[in-house]
Amino acid sequence: MADSEARPDPTDGLPAMPVGEWARDKHALLKLYIEISRGVRKKFIGAGKAGATFIDLYCASGRAYIRGTDTFIDGSPLVGWTASRDCKVPFTQVHINDSDRELLDAAGTRLTRLGAPVVKHGGEALAVAETLSKELNPYALHFALIDPFNLMLPFGVIRHLASLKRIDLLVHVSAMDLQRNWARYTQQTRSPLDEFAPSWRNAVDLAQPEDSARPHFVQYWIGLLKSLGFGGEVRFELITGSKNQPLYWLVLVAKHEIATKFWKTATQYGKTQQMF
Numbered sequence: 001m002a003d004s005e006a007r008p009d010p011t012d013g014l015p016a017m018p019v020g021e022w023a024r025d026k027h028a029l030l031k032l033y034i035e036i037s038r039g040v041r042k043k044f045i046g047a048g049k050a051g052a053t054f055i056d057l058y059c060a061s062g063r064a065y066i067r068g069t070d071t072f073i074d075g076s077p078l079v080g081w082t083a084s085r086d087c088k089v090p091f092t093q094v095h096i097n098d099s100d101r102e103l104l105d106a107a108g109t110r111l112t113r114l115g116a117p118v119v120k121h122g123g124e125a126l127a128v129a130e131t132l133s134k135e136l137n138p139y140a141l142h143f144a145l146i147d148p149f150n151l152m153l154p155f156g157v158i159r160h161l162a163s164l165k166r167i168d169l170l171v172h173v174s175a176m177d178l179q180r181n182w183a184r185y186t187q188q189t190r191s192p193l194d195e196f197a198p199s200w201r202n203a204v205d206l207a208q209p210e211d212s213a214r215p216h217f218v219q220y221w222i223g224l225l226k227s228l229g230f231g232g233e234v235r236f237e238l239i240t241g242s243k244n245q246p247l248y249w250l251v252l253v254a255k256h257e258i259a260t261k262f263w264k265t266a267t268q269y270g271k272t273q274q275m276f
Contacts, residue, residue: 006103009063009072012113014106016063016072022239022247023064027079029237029250030145030170032266034083037143037168040258042089044141051092051137054080055144057125057157059096062107076145077107081116092140097121097128125153129160142167150177151192155224158253162228168254169230170263175238175246178217182210197221225253232257237267 006015034054044052059077066073074082077096084090094116098104104122111118121128125148136142142164146157151174161167177192185191186206193200203220204213222234236249252263 007065014109015061015103016065017060018067019064021066022241024073025239026250027076029266030076030079031083032269033263034080035087036262036266038087038089041141045089045092050139052141053093053095053136054091055095055132055142056080057097057128057144058147059098059104059107061103062110076147078110080145081111081114092117094118095121095132097123097125099124126156129157133160133163136164138165145170147172150174151196154195155198159228162230166255168259171251171253173249173251175248178214182214197224230255232260235260235263
């Protein structure tokens with residue numbers, strides 16, 4: 001079986017998807033952030049309180065294998081739930097989504113077996129984000145992981161979720177895709193760049209060298225985030241590959257500056273523990 005295909009996990013027989021070794025770094029940071037933010041989350045949990053949700057819009061099957069190996073690991077929905085459970089401040093709801101129904105069902109089954117209060121949504125992330133923005137408790141605390149493949153992330157996903165009063169987002173932004181495909185994307189009438197950062201062509205001068213244009217594109221995207229009410233510093237944490245090549249950024253976007261402080265602590269602690 002090719003290393004781009006799902007494989008049955010020997011622990012439960014359900015499908016697991018291939019990931020790079022660097023997925024461990026992402027999951028370690030996700031776990032740390034959830035642990036560090038437990039004090040704030042605790043304020044929203046209990047009788048008569050609004051609750052705290054974890055949202056994973058691109059959840060896959062909940063388990064993965066390291067490409068080229070027989071090593072299986074938890075995926076992001078399982079990492080997120082177990083981190084909250086193990087630090088004694090569990091999320092009151094875990095919302096998962098994937099456009100592949102088989103993978104979504106596998107993730108749901110795995111979370112249910114772990115005791116998670118899981119809610120499944122099957123569809124495109126944009127439509128699910130719109131639904132969540134209308135149906136979630138507006139007084140609850142929400143934390144969403146947005147982990148798409150490459151730059152295939154409609155900005156509307158973020159816009160819908162931003163309508164929630166208390167929400168933090170951890171967003172995967174592909175540095176590799178941006179670098180490798182910039183020239184091709186900019187020549188297309190409609191490309192992933194236009195979905196990721198609407199109207200960017202009105203703000204970025206493509207006559208400038210590519211190495212200057214790409215940072216300006218990212219700054220424009222940050223401006224879009226701030227226009228939605230995400231205040232404070234937008235923190236980028238670069239995840240690199242085995243040859244130290246840039247792969248993607250994990251970007252923490254929050255309504256309250258304390259979340260940014262938590263993310264800074266998580267990334268600094270992660271480095272001292274040599275996660276990278």
